[in-house]
Amino acid sequence: MSAHHAVIEPGAGGPLLLLHGRGGSEGDLVAVARAIAPTRPLIAPRGRDPEGSGWAWFRHVRIGIPVRDSLDERLGELSAWLDTMLEAEGLPRPLTAIGFSNGGMMAGALLAARPDLVEGAALVAGAYPLPPVLLPVGRLAGRRVLALRGAHDPFFDESQLEAGVAGYRAAGAEVEAVVDPDGGHGLTPGQAGRLDAWLGGS
16 A cells, blocks of 8 residues: 555644545545544545445455455555554554445454554444454453444445444444434434544544
């Protein structure tokens, strides 16, 4: 993963890591993040797997079900890139991650695999269940997770949210799950407000 395929904006305070959704690219979440966190540093890399007109973070069997080898490989690559980039840019750690859909699953995987690197994760339409090996009991003690879902989301259903949240809680995370009754597969104004409030605690 090259810094050429990332948006890095300076600021003060704890950096936000922005992970776009399947078929998206590195700039997708920058405007939303800047609107709700105008002063914080932003780090927005691009996934490496081509997907439609954009990119994904890993290959999948179907939506919400990763190809394990692909997830493991890309998770290792992203973690290593972040370690190098943070040192080169002089940015502090740990990060707070915001991920949408496929990017939400990667944000959660980063939190689970590297709690030293990521201290909290907001999963927008992306709190899919992670492979159990990534979530041993107690691994995420003291870590914060915000799980957002739209009630009319055709790609992330209620049972997936419940299973995902249960996995994070079993690993010790402090999880807040919010369902927007009017939302679909995206970020509604109400969810953006909830995200803003949640970030105020990190």
